[in-house]
Amino acid sequence: MKVSKLTPYKIRKRIAIALLLVLLIALPLMLSNKPYIMNVFILIFYTSTMSMAWNLLGGMTGQNSLGHAAYMGLGAYVAALFVTKAGMNPWLSMLLSMLIVGGLAGVIFYPCFLLKGPYFTLVSIAFGETIRQFVINWDFAGKATGISLPFGAESFAEFRFMGKAPYYYIGLAMIIGVYLVMRKISRSKFGFALRTIREDEDVASAIGIKPMRYKVYALIVSSMIAAMVGSFYAYYNRYIDPDLMLQSYSVEFVLPAIVGGAAFVEGPLVGGAILITLSEFLRNEFGAILPGINLILYAVVLLVVIRFRPVGLLGWFSTSKLKNFLETKVLKKSEADEEI
Amino acid sequence: MEIFLQACVNGLLIGGFYSLMGMGQNIIFGVMKIINFCHGEMLMIGMYLTFVFNSYFGLDPYLSIPLVVVIMFALGALIQHTLITPSLGTKSFTNLLFLTVGLGMLFQNLALVIFSPNYRTITTSYSSKTLSFGPVTMSLPKMISFIGLIIVTVALFWFLKYTPTGKKIRAVSQNPIGAEVVGINTKRIYIITYGLGCALAGIAGALLTLFYMVYPMVGASFSFKALIVVVVGGFGSIQGAFFAGIFLGLLETLSSLIVGPTYRDLTVFVTFIVILVVRQVIKLRRR
Numbered sequence: 198m199k200v201s202k203l204t205p206y207k208i209r210k211r212i213a214i215a216l217l218l219v220l221l222i223a224l225p226l227m228l229s230n231k232p233y234i235m236n237v238f239i240l241i242f243y244t245s246t247m248s249m250a251w252n253l254l255g256g257m258t259g260q261n262s263l264g265h266a267a268y269m270g271l272g273a274y275v276a277a278l279f280v281t282k283a284g285m286n287p288w289l290s291m292l293l294s295m296l297i298v299g300g301l302a303g304v305i306f307y308p309c310f311l312l313k314g315p316y317f318t319l320v321s322i323a324f325g326e327t328i329r330q331f332v333i334n335w336d337f338a339g340k341a342t343g344i345s346l347p348f349g350a351e352s353f354a355e356f357r358f359m360g361k362a363p364y365y366y367i368g369l370a371m372i373i374g375v376y377l378v379m380r381k382i383s384r385s386k387f388g389f390a391l392r393t394i395r396e397d398e399d400v401a402s403a404i405g406i407k408p409m410r411y412k413v414y415a416l417i418v419s420s421m422i423a424a425m426v427g428s429f430y431a432y433y434n435r436y437i438d439p440d441l442m443l444q445s446y447s448v449e450f451v452l453p454a455i456v457g458g459a460a461f462v463e464g465p466l467v468g469g470a471i472l473i474t475l476s477e478f479l480r481n482e483f484g485a486i487l488p489g490i491n492l493i494l495y496a497v498v499l500l501v502v503i504r505f506r507p508v509g510l511l512g513w514f515s516t517s518k519l520k521n522f523l524e525t526k527v528l529k530k531s532e533a534d535e536e537i
Numbered sequence: 538m539e540i541f542l543q544a545c546v547n548g549l550l551i552g553g554f555y556s557l558m559g560m561g562q563n564i565i566f567g568v569m570k571i572i573n574f575c576h577g578e579m580l581m582i583g584m585y586l587t588f589v590f591n592s593y594f595g596l597d598p599y600l601s602i603p604l605v606v607v608i609m610f611a612l613g614a615l616i617q618h619t620l621i622t623p624s625l626g627t628k629s630f631t632n633l634l635f636l637t638v639g640l641g642m643l644f645q646n647l648a649l650v651i652f653s654p655n656y657r658t659i660t661t662s663y664s665s666k667t668l669s670f671g672p673v674t675m676s677l678p679k680m681i682s683f684i685g686l687i688i689v690t691v692a693l694f695w696f697l698k699y700t701p702t703g704k705k706i707r708a709v710s711q712n713p714i715g716a717e718v719v720g721i722n723t724k725r726i727y728i729i730t731y732g733l734g735c736a737l738a739g740i741a742g743a744l745l746t747l748f749y750m751v752y753p754m755v756g757a758s759f760s761f762k763a764l765i766v767v768v769v770g771g772f773g774s775i776q777g778a779f780f781a782g783i784f785l786g787l788l789e790t791l792s793s794l795i796v797g798p799t800y801r802d803l804t805v806f807v808t809f810i811v812i813l814v815v816r817q818v819i820k821l822r823r824r
Contacts, residue, residue, distance in 0.1 A: 255631070256631075261630070308814045308818070309813075309814060311817045312814070315572045315630075316813060316817075318634065319572075319764055319765075319813075320809075320814075322764075323761075323809050324806075324810065326761070326802065326806050327806040327807060327810065330803040330806065444757075444761075445642075445757075448638055451638075459631065489646035489647075489649035489650050489753075492642055492646040493643060493647060495642060496640070496642040496643035496646065497643065499635060499636075499638075499639035499642075500620065500639045500643065503636045503639065504620055504624060504636075507632050
């Protein structure tokens with residue numbers, strides 16, 4: 198096993214990351230009287246997490262699903278139903294919801310992986326819409342009116358808090374946890390198998406990677422994360438309805454990954470932070486007079502990135518002079534570091 | 538029995554629109570191998586253009602069709618030239634997919650900003666007249682639109698089959714490299730194709746305006762239905778798209794008659810998934 202030595206450059210890089218983390222952890226203390234900004238952060242956390250979930254299937258495996266909002270919605274519904282109808286503990290419901298949605302997605306969606314390219318994208322949309330229509334017609338789940346979760350006293354066990362700060366920390370833990378899992382997957386044998394499938398399925402099966410099996414594994418992991426985010430969303434908003442599964446939301450979850458760079462694990466994080474900050478700012482400033490202005494911005498950013506930087510912002514950054522400057526001047530990376 | 542016949546006629550009419558949308562989508566897919574996710578938004582733009590011509594200039598919706606066609610063709614050509622053709626070079630299916638998704642989002646929200654989310658309708662002197670054929674009654678605008686659909690469909694078949702440009706489009710969709718070798722300017726064919734696809738969606742929009750409400754999200758459901766039509770009819774097959782459109786329209790109206798209107802979309806999507814998967818399984822078995 199190769200042991201990588203800690204060079205001064207690596208230490209500085211880690212200090213920079215640690216500083217960022219400390220800043221993120223300290224932020225609620227500074228913003229405790231600004232719930233709106235806290236809300237934007239929570240939005241960034243769960244949208245980026247959803248985007249990472251999509252990225253596992255879309256960016257890494259090359260299966261462009263446009264139905265991820267349905268997994269998130271289904272996760273939210275399963276968790277909310279367990280809490281309201283069975284009176285179960287929300288944390289346990291979240292876990293059960295992840296298992297159920299992951300299992301369901303794996304079983305129902307299995308035959309759809311026979312389809313490739315555009316066919317797969319279409320069937321994923323149809324699948325998402327089917328789930329939405331099913332929920333709209335489902336009496337037990339409140340049909341189109343949706344489900345309200347009970348309000349009550351603040352309690353950690355009941356996943357119910359007065360302020361935004363606890364949700365912020367749970368969201369932060371969620372995004373960091375999912376990021377670490379994604380990074381692990383990306384560097385593991387599983388991640389390389391997925392990327393091989395993306396590049397060429399025939400090559401993959403020739404060298405002993407079963408494309409069907411790996412695609413289903415990727416889908417299960419991806420839909421489990423989506424279900425977790427969905428449960429979080431349900432507990433945070435305390436109200437869910439079938440509109441949560443609209444296909445337009447699926448698109449909103451994909452955009453951070455595409456804008457940030459779908460080939461990178463960090464892509465959705467960068468894209469999510471940039472897009473949602475901009476979009477919420479616009480919604481806040483102009484939303485009252487020009488509804489939809491934030492989505493116009495989404496679309497324009499997307500078109501500009503695809504047209505001029507097809508590899509995404511991170512792809513562009515990794516070959517730009519800015520990165521070189523940051524590494525050599527700010528973090529003082531030396532020639533010797535490269536060789537280790 | 539009368540309700541059944543009436544439902545069949547309505548199904549044929551809405552199916553005609555799906556066919557027209559699907560055929561436009563299919564030409565674009567055949568030539569460039571991209572899914573145009575903003576096809577429904579093109580229909581929406583066509584509807585709004587008709588609406589604006591009617592309410593601000595007093596132009597009859599059916600007479601505004603030529604203008605709509607010209608504007609939509611120009612818009613499509615512009616999009617193709619500035620956005621899609623350069624991105625075709627990257628060969629990334631994901632990027633091309635989200636390029637059209639982004640365009641759809643842009644148009645939808647531009648319409649929202651310009652026209653507000655209100656539902657709008659057009660009324661003309663003849664919009665409440667009805668014609669009856671035995672047990673079936675049909676409003677006059679629907680009848681005119683139906684005839685319009687038939688004319689456009691026939692004209693499209695004729696155009697692709699006999700005109701030089703139509704032949705070039707078919708050549709490029711069969712083999713782009715071969716077409717370039719024999720001297721066809723493929724970039725120009727791309728522009729014509731995308732413009733034509735947008736113009737067809739625009740015509741569908743103009744024909745739809747008289748008996749359908751205009752609002753920014755109107756394209757979303759048509760967009761996906763057009764895709765269903767293309768997939769069920771077979772990518773690249775114009776005749777397939779035509780029949781699949783009619784089939785989809787009939788399936789929709791008849792399923793809302795038989796299993797109830799709230800289950801209509803559910804039936805359509807489940808049928809779609811089943812057709813896709815079963816066909817793929819059959820294809821794999823044959824190999």
